[in-house]
Amino acid sequence: MIYQRSSALFQEAKKYIPGGVNSPVRAFKAVGGDPIFVKEAKGAYLYDEDGNRLIDYIASWGPLILGHAYAPVIDAVIEKAKKGTSFGMPTEIETELAKLAVSMVPNIEQIRFVNSGTEACMSAVRLARGYTGKDKIIKFAGCYHGHSDSFLIQAGSGAVTFGSPNSPGVTKGTAKDTLLAEYNDLEGVKNLVQANQGEIAAIIIEPVAGNMGCIVPSNEFIQGLRALCTKEGILLLFDEVMTGFRLGKGGAQEALGIDADIVMFGKVIGGGLPVGAFAAKAEIMSHLAPEGPVYQAGTLSGNPLAMSAGLAMLTALNNTPEIFQSLADKTEYLHKGIASALSEKGIAHQINRYGSMISVHFTDEPVVDFTSSAKGNNETFKKYFHGMLAKGIYLPPSAFESYFLNDAISYADLDETISAVATIF
Numbered sequence: 465m466i467y468q469r470s471s472a473l474f475q476e477a478k479k480y481i482p483g484g485v486n487s488p489v490r491a492f493k494a495v496g497g498d499p500i501f502v503k504e505a506k507g508a509y510l511y512d513e514d515g516n517r518l519i520d521y522i523a524s525w526g527p528l529i530l531g532h533a534y535a536p537v538i539d540a541v542i543e544k545a546k547k548g549t550s551f552g553m554p555t556e557i558e559t560e561l562a563k564l565a566v567s568m569v570p571n572i573e574q575i576r577f578v579n580s581g582t583e584a585c586m587s588a589v590r591l592a593r594g595y596t597g598k599d600k601i602i603k604f605a606g607c608y609h610g611h612s613d614s615f616l617i618q619a620g621s622g623a624v625t626f627g628s629p630n631s632p633g634v635t636k637g638t639a640k641d642t643l644l645a646e647y648n649d650l651e652g653v654k655n656l657v658q659a660n661q662g663e664i665a666a667i668i669i670e671p672v673a674g675n676m677g678c679i680v681p682s683n684e685f686i687q688g689l690r691a692l693c694t695k696e697g698i699l700l701l702f703d704e705v706m707t708g709f710r711l712g713k714g715g716a717q718e719a720l721g722i723d724a725d726i727v728m729f730g731k732v733i734g735g736g737l738p739v740g741a742f743a744a745k746a747e748i749m750s751h752l753a754p755e756g757p758v759y760q761a762g763t764l765s766g767n768p769l770a771m772s773a774g775l776a777m778l779t780a781l782n783n784t785p786e787i788f789q790s791l792a793d794k795t796e797y798l799h800k801g802i803a804s805a806l807s808e809k810g811i812a813h814q815i816n817r818y819g820s821m822i823s824v825h826f827t828d829e830p831v832v833d834f835t836s837s838a839k840g841n842n843e844t845f846k847k848y849f850h851g852m853l854a855k856g857i858y859l860p861p862s863a864f865e866s867y868f869l870n871d872a873i874s875y876a877d878l879d880e881t882i883s884a885v886a887t888i889f
């Protein structure tokens with residue numbers, strides 16, 4: 465494959481956009497080389513600026529669960545655009561999407577739309593603080609909740625003390641209200657809660673993690689978190705920006721059988737347009753402005769184009785829920801195929817999978833948290849990534865990201881992917 469035009473476009477982009485990209489992971493820094501500029505996409509395939517065809521396993525990082533340029537979404541957006549793109553006034557379609565989302569997801573009564581997953585998580589934390597009257601939150605190392613200040617925190621010195629900023633520009637003042645725990649470590653969370661008795665507003669978690677590869681919570685861990693939150697008056701926040709409308713109609717709450725207090729959405733709910741949302745029982749949501757005192761707003765929130773894309777997407781998923789099982793079946797097929805190709809070559813690996821999320825880690829140990837996931841961020845991963853790319857398979861350009869299967873991927877595509885793995889090592 466040739467990437468001449470992509471590389472030239474990247475050089476040009478770097479002159480005017482920091483690092484040449486508008487979101488860092490796109491730049492290939494973790495794997496080396498120049499990123500690929502996409503020209504268009506349809507179904508399972510990306511077509512880049514050099515005319516290469518790639519089988520896509522990121523689906524715009526999750527939203528395009530039914531494949532690229534899915535006709536009902538595209539048609540809905542085009543029709544809506546002809547009637548105006550933004551009004552700053554209420555529109556009926558916002559209620560239609562809200563009603564549909566609330567009917568699909570367990571345990572929520574009201575939803576507020578925003579423009580990204582970051583906004584959803586940031587606003588949900590503010591709501592949790594306003595509702596409980598407490599300041600601190602607990603997050604898990606390796607979970608990503610967007611780029612808002614309170615989430616860009618790493619463990620401080622001593623696990624029971626406060627976190628410290630992991631990006632310049634995040635203040636120590638902000639960091640002291642975010643406590644860090646390890647995924648799948650219930651004891652660690654209990655210790656934090658005990659050391660900060662009566663001060664914690666919320667525990668925020670990716671209920672199935674996708675930002676350190678795919679990591680599944682143990683039953684004991686996730687059930688223990690629910691029980692602990694209920695006992696201590698802490699709100700349990702499920703960041704379902706990845707898992708929402710992907711693991712099933714009702715997302716991770718339904719799949720794991722756990723009720724969260726506030727649920728955040730993004731990605732699939734926007735059908736490929738910028739949408740985020742957070743939702744809860746009315747008793748909690750009523751604390752939001754204009755009904756309640758917790759302020760939250762957005763000029764383009766509930767934007768008609770974004771709502772029409774989301775409505776077309778959720779309508780399709782609601783009407784054909786068998787898609788979730790068929791995606792999970794394809795993911796299992798991919799898992800088995802890659803595992804046997806790697807085993808045949810004697811390459812140490814761990815594959816984690818849940819529904820249509822899957823990740824391949826080049827390490828011996830089970831990957832259950834950020835520390836074990838980080839061991840797979842190595843030269844073998846880079847070799848694998850570039851080897852697959854050369855065969856026309858586009859995987860996440862980072863060892864810390866889950867793949868997202870989309871419904872347009874066929875078994876022939878999966879076979880092509882599996883046989884590519886066999887040729888790399």
Ligand SMILES: *Cc1c(COP(=O)(O)O)cnc(C)c1O
Binds near residue numbers: 579611705
């Ligand atoms: C992508 C993601 C976010 C951030 O969403 P953006 O739309 O990129 O701001 C938050 N949480 C999780 C779990 C995500 O995967």
